[in-house]
Amino acid sequence: xxxxxxxAINLIxxxxxxxxxxxxxxxxxxxxxxxxxxxxxxxxxDDGFFAQSFKFAGQYGTHLDAPIHFVRNKRYLDELDLKxxxxxxxxxxxxxxxxxxxxxxLTVDDILNFEAEHGKIEEGTFVALRTDWSxxxxxxxxxxxKDADGNNHAPGWSLDAxxxxxxxxxxxxxxxxxxxxxxxxxxxxxxxxxxxxxxxEQDTYQVELLTNLDKVPATGAIILNIVPKPEKASGFPVRxxxxxx
Numbered sequence: 001x002x003x004x005x006x007x008a009i010n011l012i013x014x015x016x017x018x019x020x021x022x023x024x025x026x027x028x029x030x031x032x033x034x035x036x037x038x039x040x041x042x043x044x045x046d047d048g049f050f051a052q053s054f055k056f057a058g059q060y061g062t063h064l065d066a067p068i069h070f071v072r073n074k075r076y077l078d079e080l081d082l083k084x085x086x087x088x089x090x091x092x093x094x095x096x097x098x099x100x101x102x103x104x105x106l107t108v109d110d111i112l113n114f115e116a117e118h119g120k121i122e123e124g125t126f127v128a129l130r131t132d133w134s135x136x137x138x139x140x141x142x143x144x145x146k147d148a149d150g151n152n153h154a155p156g157w158s159l160d161a162x163x164x165x166x167x168x169x170x171x172x173x174x175x176x177x178x179x180x181x182x183x184x185x186x187x188x189x190x191x192x193x194x195x196x197x198x199x200x201e202q203d204t205y206q207v208e209l210l211t212n213l214d215k216v217p218a219t220g221a222i223i224l225n226i227v228p229k230p231e232k233a234s235g236f237p238v239r240x241x242x243x244x245x
Contacts, residue, residue, distance in 0.1 A: 012243055018215045020175075020207075020223070020240040022137055024061030029136075029143040031059060031179055058235040062209045064227050069234040070193070070200040077233040080205060087126040087172055089223040089242055090118075091216050094155070095132035102145055104131070104155040105183040108164045118218045123170040126223045131155045133177040134211035143179075156183030157195050166202050174199055175207035175223075175240070207240055220245035 022028070026037045037056035044050055059065065067074030092114050098104045106129055115121060133154065136142040145153045156178060165171045180187065181196035199206050207225055227238040 016244040018212050018221075018242045018244065020210045020212050020216075020242055021062040021238065022134070022209055022211050024056075024237065028061060028138050029140040029179075030061075031057070032144075034060065056237070058230075058233055058237075059208070061237045062207065062211065062240060063235050064225055064238040064240075065196075065200060065206050065208065065235045066233065067200045067203045067205065070197045071203075074200065074203050076231075077227065077236055078229045078231060084172065084205070085225040085227070087124065087223055088122065089216065089219075089221040090121055090125050090127045090171075091130050091213050091218050091221075092127065093130045093213075093218065095130055095214065098131040098133065098155045102153040102155065103183055103185040105158045105186055106156070106161045107158055108160050111161055111164060114218070121165070121169045121171065124172050125169075126173045126175060127165055127171050128175040128207075128210060128213055128216075128223075129155075129157060129177070130213035130216075131177050132214060134209070134213070137209075137211065145184075151188060152184040154178045154180070154184045156186060157181055158183070158186065159195050159198055162195050162198050166199075173204050173206055175210045177210050177213065179208060181206060181208075207238060210240060216242045217244065 026039060030036065034057040037060060040053040042051045042053050066077040066080065068076050094104060094106060094110065121127065147153060156176065180193055181199055182193045187193055221242045221244045223240060223242050225238050225240045227236050230236060
C-alpha cells in the first residue's frame with residue numbers, strides 16, 4: 001500500500017462517521033405490497049455454529065434502487081460502478097417545513113434558496129432530502145401517516161426539482177428518508193411515481209429510507225453506499241454512511 005493511501009485512510013478515520021442506515025427486521029416499516037421480512041435460525045451454537053436465513057424484498061429497510069427497478073433496459077445493481085457509490089454529499093434540510101406540512105414537496109425555488117445560503121450544488125454529488133421522517137421509525141403507522149380515508153401523507157421531491165438537479169446541476173444520485181421519491185400528494189395527483197421513474201431513467205440509483213441526516217452538514221461530507229452484489233437485482237438493502245468534513 002502506498003504511503004499516500006495510508007495517509008488517506010488515517011485522515012478519514014480521524015473524521016466523524018455517521019451511520020445513515022436503519023437496522024431492520026420482520027416488524028420494520030416496509031412498502032405495503034411486500035410481505036414482512038422473515039429471519040430464520042438454521043443452526044445455533046449447539047449445532048457447532050450460528051447461521052441464519054433471511055427473506056425480504058430487495059427494496060427493504062434502507063435500500064438502494066438500481067435503474068432497472070422502474071425502467072426497462074437500464075442497469076442492474078451488480079452493474080453499478082464502485083466509484084458511483086462514493087460521492088460528495090449535499091443535504092437539503094426541510095425538516096421544519098415538513099413538521100408543519102406532512103405533504104411538503106421540494107421545489108426548484110427551495111433548491112435555489114438552499115444554494116443562496118450554501119453555494120451552488122456541484123456536479124457529481126449525491127443530494128439527500130432531510131425531512132426527519134426517519135424519526136418515525138420503527139412505527140409503521142406513523143411512517144405511513146394515513147388519513148381517515150386511507151391516503152398517505154408523506155413528503156418528497158417534485159419532478160421539476162429533480163429535473164433541475166439532474167439537468168442543470170448534473171448531480172449523480174439522490175436519497176431521502178421516506179418510502180418513495182415523490183411526495184404522497186404528487187403521487188395521488190399524478191397516479192404514478194413520476195419522480196422516481198425520472199431518477200432511475202437517468203441510469204443512476206437512489207437510496208431510500210435514510211436516517212440520521214440531521215447529524216450531517218449541508219455540504220462538505222461524503223456518502224458511501226455499501227451494498228451486496230446479487231446477480232441481476234433491482235435493489236437491495238444498503239449500508240449507507242457519511243464521513244464528515
